[in-house]
Amino acid sequence: MLPPDHPYSGSWQAEAGKSKLLDVRTEGMGVTLKAGDTSRVEVKATGGYDDNAPEISVAPSGEKVAVVGKCAGDCSVQLHITLPAALAAKVETGGPAISAADLTGRLDLHTTSGSIDVDHASGPLTLHSGNGAVTLSDSRSPDASVTTGNGAVDATFASAPAKVNITTHDGAVDLRVPHDAGYYIDAQSSGSTPDVKLPTDRNATHEITVKTHSGGLKVH
Structure with a gap:
């Protein structure tokens, strides 16, 4: 080009x-x-x-x-x-990628066709990509909602989140969380058997929901 x-x-x-x-x-x-x-x-x-x-x-x-x-x-x-750092941000792009680093406020990031990368966030997160991968690194966010239409999700939490909800239509999910907390885990994949390395406790105060239609799913 x-x-x-x-x-x-x-x-x-x-x-x-x-x-x-x-x-x-x-x-x-x-x-x-x-x-x-x-x-x-x-x-x-x-x-x-x-x-x-x-x-x-x-x-x-x-x-x-x-x-x-x-x-x-x-x-x-x-x-x-x-x-x-503490100012909440809402971003909507018609296609290109979005990235964010070292922010403590609420983030609401949407792109129709592009990747989303969030590093060292500690506020609530709502992330959506219509056609692109989402990467969440070293997160301390208490509440994260991630959706993609066609793209993988790779998420790592440095502190135990209270609630995580990840949904992809066509893309793998790899979620890593600290092991020093108890979690209720609901992991569903139409195209593969979920690989969950953590015990699940229905009475736990930390809740993880991961669903993918087509793609591998790993929680560890």
């Missing part, structure tokens, strides 16, 4: 001291989230385009900071967003 004809870069920022949510909506742009040490949301865009220049806006809106990006045609632009 040839590189885009026109290089593109830009930067924006918005004060988020009174905001409760970072709301990101993009078409044709990937999104990277990382924790910062200020009360601002800072956005940097890098990449290129062939025909129409990207359109990006960053502005406070009520109790949220809204980031909107559009990139049509032959366009390859990535948004690098730095935000306060």
Whole structure:
């Protein structure tokens, strides 16, 4: 694939001291989230385009900071967003990948066709990819919901989650959790026999539900 004809870069920022949510909506742009040490949301865009220049806006809106990006045609632009670690974030992309690292607030990440990578998160998680893998690394999230239409899920928890719900239609699941807690485990796969290495306790306060239509399933 040839590189885009026109290089593109830009930067924006918005004060988020009174905001409760970072709301990101993009078409044709990937999104990277990382924790910062200020009360601002800072956005940097890098990449290129062939025909129409990207359109990006960053502005406070009520109790949220809204980031909107559009990139049509032959366009390859990535948004690098730095935000306060505890600020909740909701991200919806029309296709490209989403990644997040070192955040403590609630994360609600959705992509129609791209991967999702979340590292060192400690807030509640809702992750959905229509056609892409989801990777959750070193998580301390108490509650995680992960769904994919066509993509594997690889999840590792550094502390025992209270509730995990993972569902894939066509993709393997590999879930690793600490062994110092008791779990009630409901593991179902239409295409294979679930490989569960942990005992299950119906009275346990930690609950794991994993379902896949087509793909291997491992909980350990």
